Structure formats: C-alpha cells, structure tokens
Amino acid sequence: MSNAANEEGCKLLHERRILLGTGDELRIFCVSPIRTNCYAYISKGECLVVDPGDKGKEIAEALAETRVTQVVATHGHNDHVSGVAALLKATGATFAMAKGDVAWARDHSGRPDHFGLAYGSSMPYPDRLLAEGDVVAVGDARFTVYAVPGHTPGGIVLLGSASASGYCFVGDTIFRGSYGRCDLEGGDEAAMSATLHRLASIIPGSTLLLCGHGQFTTMAAEVASTPFYD
Numbered sequence: 001m002s003n004a005a006n007e008e009g010c011k012l013l014h015e016r017r018i019l020l021g022t023g024d025e026l027r028i029f030c031v032s033p034i035r036t037n038c039y040a041y042i043s044k045g046e047c048l049v050v051d052p053g054d055k056g057k058e059i060a061e062a063l064a065e066t067r068v069t070q071v072v073a074t075h076g077h078n079d080h081v082s083g084v085a086a087l088l089k090a091t092g093a094t095f096a097m098a099k100g101d102v103a104w105a106r107d108h109s110g111r112p113d114h115f116g117l118a119y120g121s122s123m124p125y126p127d128r129l130l131a132e133g134d135v136v137a138v139g140d141a142r143f144t145v146y147a148v149p150g151h152t153p154g155g156i157v158l159l160g161s162a163s164a165s166g167y168c169f170v171g172d173t174i175f176r177g178s179y180g181r182c183d184l185e186g187g188d189e190a191a192m193s194a195t196l197h198r199l200a201s202i203i204p205g206s207t208l209l210l211c212g213h214g215q216f217t218t219m220a221a222e223v224a225s226t227p228f229y230d
Helices: 056-062 084-091 099-108 189-202 219-225
Strands: 014-019 025-031 036-043 046-050 067-072 094-098 128-130 135-138 141-147 156-162 167-171 208-211
Touching: 025 056, 036 135, 036 208, 046 135, 056 084, 067 084, 067 135, 084 094, 094 099, 099 128, 141 189, 189 219
Parallel strands: 046 067, 067 094, 094 128, 167 208
Antiparallel strands: 014 025, 025 036, 036 046, 135 141, 141 156, 156 167
C-alpha cells in the first residue's frame, strides 16, 4: 500500500493498492476537490477505471504500466466524469455509462457544479451505453450492471463476479452510514428508497461496497446499522 499526499488537494490526493486473493489488483485514487474515489481494477494486465474524477491525465500516468482498456462512470456528476476525456486521450480506452445520465452530463460538464466548483473538461459521448444486466469484462473479472436511480436518473452499480466476486462499485448510491443526495437536479428520494431496498436483496451481505466518496463498507453493515433498509 502506498500513500502520496498532495497538500493542495488538486492532484492525486493519495493512492492505495490492494492485492486481491485472486491475483487481481484494486487501486484507489482520491481525486477532485471533494475527494472522489476513483478505482482501477486490474486483471490479467487489463485495467478498468471507474469514475476518473477530474484527473484523467494523472491517473493515466499512475497506471502507465497497465493497459487501460475501459472507463466506466457510475453516474454523470462532474466530480466523477470530468477527467474522462483526458484519460481516453492518454490511453485509447473506451468509455461507458448508462444512457439516463448522458445528456445531462454532457450539458453540464465543464460548468461549475452544485458546490460552485469548476471542472474544465467536457465529457465525451460514450462508446457504450450500459443498461441493466449488461456485463463489463476485464481480464478474469466480470461486473454486472444494475440500474440505481435516485442520486441521478441514470446511476449504475457494478457487482463483481468471477475473480471480482465480493466487490461492488456503488458510486454515490451508498455511502458508509448514508446514501447519495437526492436534493440535486435529477435526484429522486422515492426512487432512492426503492433502489436501496432492491440492492439489499441483490448484493450479498459480505460484499465490499466501493463508494464514490469516503470509506468502504459492506452490504450487511449498512443493513444492520442504518434505517434506510427497513
């Protein structure tokens, strides 16, 4: 595990490496002014990047020894997608996200976000539009797409199987002890409630939830400790 702190909070705030029991590797970069978690899942020399935040070029440099083949956005907020264009340019990877967030994300990318923070790069149109039940494959790992409206209309989570079994990229849908805001444009509290209950029935309790901000958690811990799943 390595740490490289950036005191201004503008580059890669820190990086962590986790070697999984299957031989795959998970790398986590904390990026953007609001500390978005960007994930790189590496299997058999191939790399999937989830939510590159605003630091696509820096992430590409950090992953130079791997072959970044795919970039996936869990939803269309600027702090998750403004680095996509630079990452694609540096790596030649393809880009995927759900259709429900594309128009909004492209219209708002490059503008100040809901915190008044400016992100400089526009999001390109995806090479692949993901939908419920689609599978994203990288090396020996497989990730099944589930639609999770609530935080945004087109949010998705990626539930791992095969060599990625026990891991799920949940974006800003679930946080440790909380869930994603629904008071932003496109948010829907009723849809979020339905999403959370559905995920609790789909995701095994021991699965590690890789959140878009903050610490990891598990599905079992969230169901046991928060009222959102009652």
